[in-house]
Amino acid sequence: MGTVLFAVAAVALTALSLHGLLVRPRLTADPRGLRIRTTTGKHDLHWPEVTARVRTTRRLGRDSATLEIEAGDQLYVFGWLELGADPRDVLDTLTALKP
Structure with missing residues (x-):
């Protein structure tokens, strides 16, 4: 069983x-925009079609922030592990890049 x-x-x-x-x-x-890689492939998004925000939720007594990127009817959610940085900092960087 252990094996x-x-x-x-x-x-x-x-x-x-x-x-x-x-x-x-x-x-x-x-x-020019964003490129998002998922298990189904790459998705190229142009800035006018992108809405980005940080959502903070409380779970197990801790606040957890996620970056939500909305494009049309698609919603992409990234946590710290996927981004390698705090989602708030990533949102600030995206805001600075967006024309």
Whole structure:
């Protein structure tokens, strides 16, 4: 039983590691717009179609901030782990880049 549990945990950890390697960087920005990478591919968004905001929620006694990027009917949500920085700082950078 312990061997099976260990094998399942090893496969799950390997899958998560591969996902993290293949989909990075998740978000890149330049003066033309944003590029978002997901498991389904790359999405190029131009600034006029993008709305970005930081949403703060309280969970398990802690405040957690996420960056929400809305484009049309799509909503992309990024946490600190995906961004590698505080979502508030990333929003400030995106605001400075947006024409």
